[in-house]
Amino acid sequence: xxxxxxxxxxxxxxxxxxxxxxxxxxxxxxxxxxxxxxxxxxxxxxxxxxxxxxxxxxxxxxxxxxxxxxxxxxxxxxxxxxxxxxxxxxxxxxxxxxxxxxxxxxxxxxxxxxxxxxxxxxxxxxxxxxxxxxxxxxxxxxxxxxxxxxxxxxxxxxxxxxxxxxxxxxxxxxxxxxxxxxxxxxxxxxxxxxxxxxxxxxxxxxxxxxxxxxxx
Numbered sequence: 378x379x380x381x382x383x384x385x386x387x388x389x390x391x392x393x394x395x396x397x398x399x400x401x402x403x404x405x406x407x408x409x410x411x412x413x414x415x416x417x418x419x420x421x422x423x424x425x426x427x428x429x430x431x432x433x434x435x436x437x438x439x440x441x442x443x444x445x446x447x448x449x450x451x452x453x454x455x456x457x458x459x460x461x462x463x464x465x466x467x468x469x470x471x472x473x474x475x476x477x478x479x480x481x482x483x484x485x486x487x488x489x490x491x492x493x494x495x496x497x498x499x500x501x502x503x504x505x506x507x508x509x510x511x512x513x514x515x516x517x518x519x520x521x522x523x524x525x526x527x528x529x530x531x532x533x534x535x536x537x538x539x540x541x542x543x544x545x546x547x548x549x550x551x552x553x554x555x556x557x558x559x560x561x562x563x564x565x566x567x568x569x570x571x572x573x574x575x576x577x578x579x580x581x582x583x584x585x586x587x588x589x590x591x592x593x
Contacts, residue, residue, distance in 0.1 A: 466582030
């Protein structure tokens with residue numbers, strides 16, 4: 378038995394621009410002027426870790442980190458419901474994994490409520506045997522906990538799992554769990570030599586054929 382385990386944000390859905398717009402707007406309410414380049418520093422992090430990252434650098438008053446986390450999540454969900462679309466090649470890759478008889482899981486840094494929102498918006502919820510959030514783990518990516526949890530629930534050894542990721546924290550998480558990794562980075566970051574740690578690097582999931590998938 379093999380398993381394909383997918384990240385969500387930036388891989389299944391083009392949500393990174395949605396997160397950046399939401400972050401910029403929400404942090405502006407506490408006087409923090411983030412820009413898109415700054416927002417990329419927290420790509421792949423759990424939402425609470427991202428909020429804490431900026432609080433440590435720009436302490437604010439007036440709203441708790443929990444309140445800001447709630448406001449950011451609501452804004453991102455609204456963006457997803459309004460404009461969310463599948464990334465190219467997602468449905469074909471899920472179809473190929475099913476055709477190969479693989480189990481399919483999701484390991485996301487986003488909260489379960491946002492996972493449900495995204496999968497329903499994209500119409501792909503039925504593909505997944507297991508969906509887990511790193512929010513429910515002691516530590517988020519790059520810690521391997523969420524990937525290990527998905528593998529355990531799928532009842533597939535980590536060494537027989539292939540993880541699909543777009544971010545460096547996610548790649549490090551899956552590699553630390555002992556999995557093969559297919560990296561599909563944002564084109565703006567694809568030249569980063571750190572992505573070489575992945576077993577395969579693609580510009581899009583459209584490049585992943587059935588033959589390449591089953592050969593991993």
